[in-house]
Amino acid sequence: MAIIEMKNVKKQYQTGSDLVEALRGVDISIEAGEFITIMGQSGSGKSTLLSVLGGMNHPTSGEVEMAGVKLYQLKSEELADFRAQNLGFVFQSFHLIQYLTALENVMLPLAIVKMSTAAKREAARQALERVGLGAKTDRLPNQLSGGEQERVAIARAIVNNPHILLADEPTGNLDSKTSEEVMALFRQLNEAGQTVVMVTHNPENGAYSDRTIHLKDGLISA
Amino acid sequence: MKLHTISINNLKRRKAKMAFLTIGLMVGIATIVTLVTLTRSMSNDIERKMDEFGANILITPQSNGLSMNYGGISLGGVTFDQREIKEADLDKVRKIKNNKNISSISPKVLGGVKVGTHDVLLVGVDFAAELKMKQWWQIFGSEPKGDNEVLLGSDASNTLNATSGDNIEIKGEKFKVAGVLNQTGSQDDSLVFMALPKAQKVLGKEGKITMAEVAALCSGCPISDMVNQIAELLPDSKVSAIQQVVAGRLKALDQFKRFSYAMGSVVVFIGSLIVFVTMMGSVNERTTEIGVFRAIGFRKSHIMRIILLEAALVSLLAGILGYAAGMGGAKLALPFMAETKNAHLVWDATVAFGSIGLALLLGILASLYPALHASKMDPTEALRAL
Numbered sequence: 001m002a003i004i005e006m007k008n009v010k011k012q013y014q015t016g017s018d019l020v021e022a023l024r025g026v027d028i029s030i031e032a033g034e035f036i037t038i039m040g041q042s043g044s045g046k047s048t049l050l051s052v053l054g055g056m057n058h059p060t061s062g063e064v065e066m067a068g069v070k071l072y073q074l075k076s077e078e079l080a081d082f083r084a085q086n087l088g089f090v091f092q093s094f095h096l097i098q099y100l101t102a103l104e105n106v107m108l109p110l111a112i113v114k115m116s117t118a119a120k121r122e123a124a125r126q127a128l129e130r131v132g133l134g135a136k137t138d139r140l141p142n143q144l145s146g147g148e149q150e151r152v153a154i155a156r157a158i159v160n161n162p163h164i165l166l167a168d169e170p171t172g173n174l175d176s177k178t179s180e181e182v183m184a185l186f187r188q189l190n191e192a193g194q195t196v197v198m199v200t201h202n203p204e205n206g207a208y209s210d211r212t213i214h215l216k217d218g219l220i221s222a
Numbered sequence: 223m224k225l226h227t228i229s230i231n232n233l234k235r236r237k238a239k240m241a242f243l244t245i246g247l248m249v250g251i252a253t254i255v256t257l258v259t260l261t262r263s264m265s266n267d268i269e270r271k272m273d274e275f276g277a278n279i280l281i282t283p284q285s286n287g288l289s290m291n292y293g294g295i296s297l298g299g300v301t302f303d304q305r306e307i308k309e310a311d312l313d314k315v316r317k318i319k320n321n322k323n324i325s326s327i328s329p330k331v332l333g334g335v336k337v338g339t340h341d342v343l344l345v346g347v348d349f350a351a352e353l354k355m356k357q358w359w360q361i362f363g364s365e366p367k368g369d370n371e372v373l374l375g376s377d378a379s380n381t382l383n384a385t386s387g388d389n390i391e392i393k394g395e396k397f398k399v400a401g402v403l404n405q406t407g408s409q410d411d412s413l414v415f416m417a418l419p420k421a422q423k424v425l426g427k428e429g430k431i432t433m434a435e436v437a438a439l440c441s442g443c444p445i446s447d448m449v450n451q452i453a454e455l456l457p458d459s460k461v462s463a464i465q466q467v468v469a470g471r472l473k474a475l476d477q478f479k480r481f482s483y484a485m486g487s488v489v490v491f492i493g494s495l496i497v498f499v500t501m502m503g504s505v506n507e508r509t510t511e512i513g514v515f516r517a518i519g520f521r522k523s524h525i526m527r528i529i530l531l532e533a534a535l536v537s538l539l540a541g542i543l544g545y546a547a548g549m550g551g552a553k554l555a556l557p558f559m560a561e562t563k564n565a566h567l568v569w570d571a572t573v574a575f576g577s578i579g580l581a582l583l584l585g586i587l588a589s590l591y592p593a594l595h596a597s598k599m600d601p602t603e604a605l606r607a608l
Contacts, residue, residue, distance in 0.1 A: 056517060056601045077521050084519020095514045099235035100228070107223035109518045120223050156518070 003163060003195055004030040004053065009062030011048050011218075022048040023059065024218035030197065032163075035190040037206045038199045040215035046199045047168060049215065053197060054087060054166050055079045067163050084112060088157030090167040094149045096141040096156075102128060102148075103137040106155045113160070127155040131185060147178035154185060158194065165189065167198040171205060183208045225524060229531040236504070240536055243500045247540035248547060250486075250493025251581045255548020256555065257482035258573055263556055264475055267565040279436035279449055281315070282460045283307055306331075306430035307459050309422075315436065318451035325437040326351045331418060332432040333425035335392050337382050344392065345413045346421020346431075349373075355437050356410075362386055363401030369420040371400040375411040379403075382414075390414075393424055490584060497588035501533060505596040513601045522597035529593035530586055537585025541578035548577065 011023040022045045030036055040046045051057035052064060055071050056079075064071040067086055074082060088109075096105050106124035113120070128134050131151040141149055150170060157165055167186065171179035179202070187208045190196050198209065206212040214221045233240050283306060312329055315321075331346040349366060353359065363386025366373050374384060379402040384390050388399045397416070405411060422428045438448055445463045453461040505512070512525055553567050 051602045054517065077523075080516065080519050080521045082519075083517065087519075089514075089517050091514070091517075095510060097228075097511055097514070099231045104223055104227065104231070108228075108515075111223045111225055111228065112520055112524055117223065124223075 002029045003032040003067055005065040007063045009059045012060045021218050032195055033193055035196045035209040037209040037212045039212055044215040045218040046215050050168055050199045055083050086163045088162035088165045090153050090157045090170050092169040092172045094153040096149055098141055101138050102152045105152055106159050109160045123159055127159040131155045146174050150182050164195045225527050226531055229528050243536050244540045246496030247493045247581055248544040250490040251541055251544025251577050252547035253489040254486040255545050255577050256551035257486050259552035261479045261482055262568040266568055278438055280462050281434040284460050309429050309431050311456055314455040315452055320448045323438045326354050327436050328352050328355050329431040329434045331421050331427050337390050340381055342414050345415050346418040347415055348418050360404035361401040366400040369417050370397055372397045373415040374399055374402045375413045376403055376405045377411040378414055494584045494588040497585055501589045501592040505592045512596050512599050516601035525597040526593040529596050533585045533589035537581045541581030545574055545577045
């Protein structure tokens with residue numbers, strides 16, 4: 001059963017006097033438990049596609065249905081709640097909060113959840129252990145290597161057991177060895193049942209996924 | 223991890239910026255506290271001084287007769303065509319609307335008597351009330367106790383050639399001179415003071431008084447209102463205020479107060495601007511961070527709470543420090559501003575809580591727009607990487 005359904009999604013931007021068509025009618029169907037990589041060159045519309053999937057970017061037209069919910073029929077605050085309950089984000093530059101420790105960064109999505117602090121700490125600790133960082137919970141981001149920061153970002157994305165994990169160029173800032181470790185980690189999470197949608201420009205990453213969607217000029221090319 | 227953890231940790235990280243923000247608001251609050259406390263302390267100082275000045279309201283009989291000067295104050299005719307006030311009427315004075323402002327009432331009966339070959343003015347007073355009102359009196363000897371003791375002014379003592387311990391004879395009765403007043407430079411120097419009931423008997427004016435002096439303590443209370451209230455109750459008497467000196471001082475103080483508030487408002491306005499600009503800068507610096515919060519599902523209200531909580535914590539600190547600094551400033555400035563050396567600083571809980579409350583209110587108000595701006599940030603714009 002499809003957990004994500006995109007039908008004829010179009011997204012246009014107005015930049016000055018120019019009309020940019022980032023997505024020109026995209027249809028995607030993703031099954032629960034799938035690992036999908038979305039590839040394409042710079043400007044192909046892959047990042048726009050991910051932000052539309054993440055409930056953060058209203059498409060100009062078309063429909064996005066996720067876990068049975070028509071995403072863009074929700075109000076702004078309902079969308080925020082949907083993101084909190086169903087989505088996990090891994091950003092290209094990690095975007096860890098510099099003044100919070102690894103454990104606190106992972107606990108961040110739980111700050112708005114009604115749970116005891118002890119339960120939040122336990123959930124964050126478990127998430128960090130799943131990404132292999134159980135021993136560095138009290139480190140600040142600047143005390144961690146790039147690969148470790150990426151792992152913290154992944155732990156933050158999975159701490160609330162989201163239906164879908166969205167990742168934007170997660171290996172973009174990592175060396176090849178660390179990239180392989182991170183991709184293996186995503187694969188491992190996927191094998192444990194996590195649906196993963198990853199935007200990447202690195203063809204080698206496609207080997208870890210079940211399916212690769214190629215985007216070109218705002219359209220699926222293959 | 224709760225929302226306040228984010229606020230507190232952010233404040234800890236941005237120590238320099240938050241210190242700047244705190245100091246900006248603190249200076250404003252401290253200025254207000256200093257000025258308010260100074261004006262209050264100075265008012266208090268003047269109020270106390272008014273008490274020391276003695277009477278500031280005079281009740282005299284309506285009189286068309288010869289006038290007589292008492293302490294530079296014009297009284298009704300006291301020599302021949304003399305009218306009196308009923309002593310019982312004085313109780314009415316204690317029932318006026320502003321009766322809480324009455325410090326003391328000193329009734330007097332006046333009359334000319336012969337002591338030996340000399341004509342002197344005998345004044346019957348309530349010694350307790352009189353001494354409370356005329357704290358500058360210095361007595362050689364002791365205060366008169368009982369009906370058969372008198373107090374002499376310094377000139378009267380010289381003229382009658384009597385000093386403390388001596389006896390004088392008035393209308394066939396012997397009175398012991400309990401004490402002699404040090405020179406006051408006033409009418410008091412030539413008077414003979416006696417206990418009121420005895421003097422009334424000696425002068426044949428039982429139950430009557432010639433005048434009464436009222437000491438009203440207040441800087442804020444309207445003496446003219448009190449004069450009117452007394453005059454309504456005693457229609458046959460003339461009630462007048464001796465308030466020019468004090469009123470002049472209070473007017474100057476009032477002008478200082480207005481200037482203080484205007485100056486305080488400007489400083490507080492600048493403090494609020496500092497909070498606004500700093501919070502706005504802080505929000506803009508944290509665009510990515512706020513984008514992450516929004517992306518992981520924080521509501522707009524969550525973002526606002528984080529920003530406003532930061533503002534509230536900083537403002538609270540600024541309020542407490544501002545109050546402390548303001549009181550310190552007032553303590554240092556008071557000796558230069560007050561008229562007496564022993565002017566006391568007024569510690570007032572209203573000023574303490576008011577200043578902290580004002581800091582909180584200003585800090586939060588000035589951060590409202592930055593918080594709203596942050597909450598409305600588009601997560602995709604905030605996270606340019608996406």
